[in-house]
Every structure is written in structure tokens, then in C-alpha cells.
Amino acid sequence: MKRILEEFEKAKRIVVTAHVNPDGDCIGAGLALFSALNNLNSKLEKEERKVIRFILQDTAPKNTSFLEHFLLIEKYENIDTKYDFDLMFIVDCGDFDRIGEVKNLVKDGTKIINIDHHESNNNYGDISYVDKKISSTSELIFNILKELNLEINIEMGEAIYTGILNDTGNFSYTNVSKDTFRVASELREIGVNNEKIIKEFYDKKTKERLRMLGYAMSNFEFYEDKKLTYVFIPHSVYENYGASREDSEGVVEALRSFEKTEVALFLREESNGLIKGSMRSNGIDVNKIASNFGGGGHIKASGFTTDKKPEEVLKIVLNLL
Numbered sequence: 001m002k003r004i005l006e007e008f009e010k011a012k013r014i015v016v017t018a019h020v021n022p023d024g025d026c027i028g029a030g031l032a033l034f035s036a037l038n039n040l041n042s043k044l045e046k047e048e049r050k051v052i053r054f055i056l057q058d059t060a061p062k063n064t065s066f067l068e069h070f071l072l073i074e075k076y077e078n079i080d081t082k083y084d085f086d087l088m089f090i091v092d093c094g095d096f097d098r099i100g101e102v103k104n105l106v107k108d109g110t111k112i113i114n115i116d117h118h119e120s121n122n123n124y125g126d127i128s129y130v131d132k133k134i135s136s137t138s139e140l141i142f143n144i145l146k147e148l149n150l151e152i153n154i155e156m157g158e159a160i161y162t163g164i165l166n167d168t169g170n171f172s173y174t175n176v177s178k179d180t181f182r183v184a185s186e187l188r189e190i191g192v193n194n195e196k197i198i199k200e201f202y203d204k205k206t207k208e209r210l211r212m213l214g215y216a217m218s219n220f221e222f223y224e225d226k227k228l229t230y231v232f233i234p235h236s237v238y239e240n241y242g243a244s245r246e247d248s249e250g251v252v253e254a255l256r257s258f259e260k261t262e263v264a265l266f267l268r269e270e271s272n273g274l275i276k277g278s279m280r281s282n283g284i285d286v287n288k289i290a291s292n293f294g295g296g297g298h299i300k301a302s303g304f305t306t307d308k309k310p311e312e313v314l315k316i317v318l319n320l321l
């Protein structure tokens with residue numbers, strides 16, 4: 001942690017980033033870190049102040065837009081790529097390549113700090129701070145800020161709380177430890193309103209999102225011998241409902257909720273024809289299965305992108321189970 005501060009002090013231009021198709025944990029951890037760095041920056045003499053930006057390849061999910069500084073998150077396509085950063089913080093990203101096009105901002109001499117909790121993390125970067133047991137990168141960021149004696153205000157607390165909710169399925173998965181509850185309790189103490197965050201982050205669903213869930217729930221299949229629940233959503237269905245990628249968030253969790261399921265597999269076709277896979281399990285190592293397609297994640301939750309046909313992906317997964 002001392003080295004993280006040292007790198008911050010040395011750097012002039014800093015970028016915070018996270019994985020493509022960002023989720024609540026990326027945004028929560030990223031915004032909390034971004035705010036902490038900005039707070040540190042504001043204490044410096046004017047001429048010593050740094051440039052700090054939060055840049056992602058893809059648009060942040062709408063249901064995180066209630067978080068403070070959400071509007072300061074920038075999209076890679078709007079960035080001048082000649083811009084030189086000397087320090088990059090990568091949060092919630094198991095693999096360096098998963099930051100997508102943002103990696104073009106890395107130049108000779110750009111230091112990389114990897115802060116993450118994915119099972120598949122390979123400790124890339126000049127400094128890697130990876131805790132594979134912790135619930136979320138947001139919980140990890142909380143610990144880092146605490147350890148460094150940096151202030152955590154309500155807005156940062158809300159971001160962290162959102163990230164924890166995202167990765168623990170509202171405190172329902174096995175990755176919730178007593179420390180996760182302790183962090184939640186400390187956040188509650190500084191004034192984080194859990195009811196408000198649940199409402200904003202979980203309960204407000206667009207019509208498109210409910211329609212996509214309806215489609216998935218009407219069309220899933222169950223492979224009894226392997227206890228696999230599966231659905232594929234072609235791109236045309238997204239077009240029919242005017243839905244975007246984030247409108248099918250929650251589909252894979254709903255698949256897993258079928259009482260007989262051991263493994264849930266959700267495949268969706270992207271506009272470029274590639275297949276994006278998400279897996280959830282009740283214990284079977286789906287990180288390993290996803291790695292067969294060049295993806296990864298956690299033991300019970302993983303993802304991948306592939307140019308294989310959906311039927312082919314399904315066949316491979318069934319064979320691996």
C-alpha cells in the first residue's frame with residue numbers, strides 16, 4: 001500500500017480504469033478510488049496537482065448513474081489517444097487485456113497498479129494488490145483507503161456499497177464474509193442509505209430489461225443429466241425489444257435460480273456476431289470452464305467471449321461438466 005502512495009506521488013497524469021462491459025463493482029470501486037485520488041490531489045499545492053481521469057472502454061451501466069461523479073466517467077472513444085499517462089490504476093479486472101481499448105493509453109514507462117479479486121487474476125502490473133477471497137474489489141478499495149488513513153465520505157461509501165451489492169447478489173453469495181458485513185456496517189455508520197441504493201441499483205428496471213428477462217425465462221432449456229440451465233439470446237431479440245447489453249443483466253442469475261440447476265449458462269450474440277458467455281454455478285468451477293474460451297472470473301461466476309457458434313459452445317460446456 002505504501003508503494004501505491006509512492007507511485008501516486010511520483011505521477012503527473014493518472015488514469016483509473018476497469019473491465020469492458022463494466023458492472024456495479026467496476027464502477028463502485030473505480031469511483032471510490034477516483035474520489036480518493038482527487039481528494040489527495042486537492043491537498044497538493046496548485047502547481048503540483050495531477051491530472052486524474054476515469055476512462056472505460058464501454059458505457060457505465062445506467063443503474064449506477066445515481067453515484068456521485070458518475071458523469072466524470074469518460075468513454076475511451078472520446079479520448080485523445082496521444083495523451084500520455086504515467087500511472088494507470090486497473091480495478092476489478094482479472095486480466096490486463098480485459099480493459100479493452102483503454103490499453104492503448106499505456107505507453108513506455110506507464111506504471112500499472114492492479115487492484116482486484118478475481119480467481120483468474122495473474123498478478124499483472126508493476127504493483128498487484130489481489131485478494132481472491134474478498135467479496136468485491138469495492139470491499140478491497142475500502143480496506144486500502146482505511147489502511148492509508150484516507151477519508152471515506154458518504155458518496156464514496158455509496159459507491160463501495162453498490163460494488164459490494166453487485167458482487168454479493170445483495171449479500172446472498174458465499175463470498176460474503178464477516179468482514180463484508182463489518183464493512184457494510186461501517187458504511188451504514190457514515191450515513192450510507194442502503195434502502196436508497198437497493199432502490200436505485202436493483203429495483204429500478206427498464207421495460208426493455210423486464211422484456212429480456214421474460215424472453216430468457218420463456219426460452220431456457222434444462223439439461224437434466226448435467227444439471228445445466230441454458231439460454232441463448234440472438235442479437236435480433238435485442239433489436240426487437242430495443243434492448244442493449246445491460247438489459248440482459250440478471251438473466252444468468254435468474255437461470256441459476258431454477259431449483260434443479262447446478263450450472264447456468266447464458267449466451268448472447270453481440271452486434272459484431274461474437275458470442276458473449278456468462279456462467280454461474282452452485283459450486284462447480286466455472287472459472288475453469290470459461291478459461292477454455294479464453295475467459296475467466298470466479299469459481300461460481302465467470303464469463304468469456306468467443307467466435308464459436310452457440311450450439312458449439314453449449315456442446316463444449318456439456319462435455320466439460
Ligand SMILES: [Mn+2]
Nearest residue numbers: 025092137167
Ligand atoms: Mn468484482
